[in-house]
Amino acid sequence: MVLEREMNEDDEEAMLKNQAEEEEEEEEDSSSTSSTSKGTPPSPWCRKMMVDDVARRLNHGDLRAKIEAARDIRRLVRKSSNPNSKSAVRCHFAAAGVIEPLVSMLHSPFPLAARETALLALLNLAARNQRNKIRIVTAGSIPPLMELLKHQNSHLRELAAAAILSLSSAESNKSTLASSCAPNLLSQVLCSGSVQARVDAVTSLYNLSTSEHEPKLVLDAKAVVPPLISLLKECKKYSKFAEKTTFLLEILSGSEQGRGAITNVDGGILALVETVEDGSSISMFHAVGALLSLCQSSRDKYRELILREGAIPGLLRLTAEGTSSARDKARTLLDLLRDSPKEKVLTSSELERIVYDFAAQIDGTDKAVETAKRLLQDMVQKSVELNTSRAKNRASPRTATIV
Template sequence: MAKRPTAAEPTRRTLTFPAVHPSDRTPPSALLSSVADLARSILACKSGRFACNRRNAAESIRNVANLLIFLEEVVVPTPPPPPRAPGSVALGLSELHLELRKLRCLLEDCTRDGARAWMLVKSERVAGQFRSSARAMATALDVLPMEDVGVPVEAREIAGLFVRHARKVRFEVDVDDRTALSDLMSILSRFECGIAPERSALQRVLDYVGVRSWTDCHKEIRFLDAELGFEFSSVEKREVEILSSLMGLMCYCRCVLFKVVDIESNRQSNEEHAIKVLDHINPDDFRCPISLELMVDPVTTVTGHTYDRASIVKWFRAGNFTCPKTGEMLASTELVPNAAIRRLIEQYCSENGIPFAESARKNRDITRTVLAGSVAAEGAMKMLASYLASRLEVGTGVERNRAAYEIRLLAKTSIFNRSCLVEAGAIPPLLKLLTSRDSSIQENAIAALLNLSKHSKSKAIIVKNGGLALVVKVLKYGHKVEARQHAAATLFYLASIEEYRKLIGEIPETITVLVEMVKNGTSRGKKNALVAVFGLLMHHGNHRRVLASGAVPVLVQQLKSSDREDFVIDCLAVLSSIAEKSEGTSVILRASALYIIMGILNSSTSRVGREHCVTLLLALCINGGAEVISNLVKSSSLMQSLYSLLSEGTSRASKKASALIRLLQDFSERRSCGSLPAIFQQEQSVHAW
């Protein structure tokens, strides 16, 4: 029976999905066939590019080749004869199956693109795993009773040779691996001391592990970032430091060593492949078997089934240690992120206009990037930031474009990176690039500024260097749609400062251009412009400008036509802000929005969306008076939706719903008595909506 997992058990893996024993119900003949197939798949790994442990990998593959000769001679009678030792045939084959799966995973790790530097650092551990695998397979063969299976004498001799050799071979770390690892550690030590490593030393290490292009380096960075996304225990602090150091090294190498960015063709081929894959996949496979909702953070258990992380974690916390789909007891509660399924879900959502909510884990990942993670990573990033800032200042056009692109990437996901780049003085030269006639340079510069504008110190630097006018100019006249979209998002972050909201609003036609983008832009453009308008509305002087731009009819039309729930929610949020003032309420009512908002409240499955609806309706009632309330009272379904929010909504939504219910009930009671509150006895100027 599988061991019951406990919360204290380590769940950290080397790299790939952990191997598990085959089911006890699998017949020996099927086990034998599966073991032979595993051995053949291991032989196919011979042609792979090994980052390290090349000699140990070659030795293991040769051993499996000899094992396969033996396996192909084994015959399990059907039905099998009574065993001399209970279950010994099944036990021996089951252990072989487990160890061959472990070995295949290990070989895949050693040849995996993106994990090459990490595997070099773990070369001692990997060598030990090769050694352990060989010894375990020898033990499994010892357990297998030759008398109970049909094995010729020659095949038995091969098995004996395999066992003796497996226990004799040492599986030590290659001398070349030790040298390369020593070089790598020397480079990290130089970063710790604030000394730039020699290019030849960097190139030597990268060549050894097989990182030969910008894309190879980028894959390393993405893998290391994903590994850092796992939750580590305190005893694994050293691993976090090493991963962070390697990531700093690879970021430095990607920018300094490689002059050609070759990711575009790679991205295009990946997207084309994803589209082809989607044609053959049932979208129901993207739903969590527990919650039946689209998975946000798909993870795979040791049984091979995939669930949404939040659902399966809740299952475990309830004391369940079985697979929800099969009922099988889990040998471990380890959850391995299923990046392939996640990418397909994102692609499916993108193709079908479905909002894809980011997982809470990703948000935590961003939070952890406040610090570099290690002294070496800190040193590497500071040197790299200075290098990129200097390229922006004195480089050629190509070099400036490349530097802007690298800053765009570095600042996107790391708070620490943003801090280093801002301190290095990257913002002023990026602002100068906004006037470039080269559309690529302009787009990379504004995208870099967008990511840097999230840093607390950057906003003042942008404004001090005349950045507001430059960003607005890109918003209005940017060479590419993407540049204009980035400009809109940048204005949103700049508008987080009260003083800058006022300055942005005073720049002629800024709000009008944003509203036009909401009306006719791309999906991303609409959303960026919408949040920018929302930010500007936080300054009272911009309300009048937003109303004058014709924003309300545009927003109401978007509520009618958009099938993207996240965009509808954003529109409701902006309308709620507009409705806070009586002038805004009047315009919203004239745009015939009241019944549309009520319909969304009754039909929406989003708690946030329903809360915005209630907030908006409450503001319309307060500012619109008796005529608005009388129309709400006539709706038979409205009260049901409001009462559901009392129990299902957030505390804020519950308070808003309660206030609106009291307002409607008070109106009904006073109307039946022929007496209305003073607030409703005043003359109302709005008669149509």
């Protein structure tokens, strides 16, 4: 299976269009504001009147009135004629005080229909509106969302995962979510959720891992790495999803538990090697970073495992075509892979042959010798620089800084 569906961070409207299409058709017939979805858009004054009416019913009506009001919020946002009017409607609803009663409807005393309708309304209010995302978290939405993320109803779980994704894109929400049980529950979604829920879970964890504030995201590598590797195998290596997945894997490769989890998963190293070969510049960078982290932690332990998966051609390509930082990582890893005093897994002649074959693929046989010579010179130069640096460090042990 190939992961084709992917959250478009620049267009949260696309996510909302996938939610509950059949229910919306039924709502069109029963809502008190359904007439506004046909004909000309309402004037600003008429729109304000409708927003105030919805807020009144949501705050003071009975359960049925609250559910209808929540449906009307979703409809009025989605039926706005252009992005600017959608943004204005979202702001008007927030100013009218609808977020707090919608969040209260997420709690378990309310029936599932009410909780689902409130969640859909909140998703529409949060889309492309950072202030509303912050308001939703401030109103206390995290605990009921965690309960929905554990609910036996798969549709509610998927909606809750989409909500966490949306809320996690606001910087000030990240520390709150990271300190909750969201990371553990999202890890469970990675293992058993639908395709879209797993995509949303990965993107949420990516968002939380980029937080500028404490507490930092802490993940259980044994629980997270296997599904991440599985998803990386299934997705296109140059996709935005692969970039986020490899970003998380590079972070996890920084711990011994994470490195062990990557190598214990069948095809874990191969998935990273394939990303180095076929990924985007970003996913290549993170994939080679993860492989380098493995080899730097214990060259004797991981070197042969990486070589066995055929990493050399992709690394050579990266030294020629990657970004400056990716080239540095690739060259450092190549040096670690070929420089071993204990065993000669890759001889000089074998390396030269591989480099020549790769050069011929890039520039053709006419220029292959020149290209191969340049690549080998770059690798030798990097090796000299590394050895010089190591010698300086050994000669000056007292230069270390005590923190």
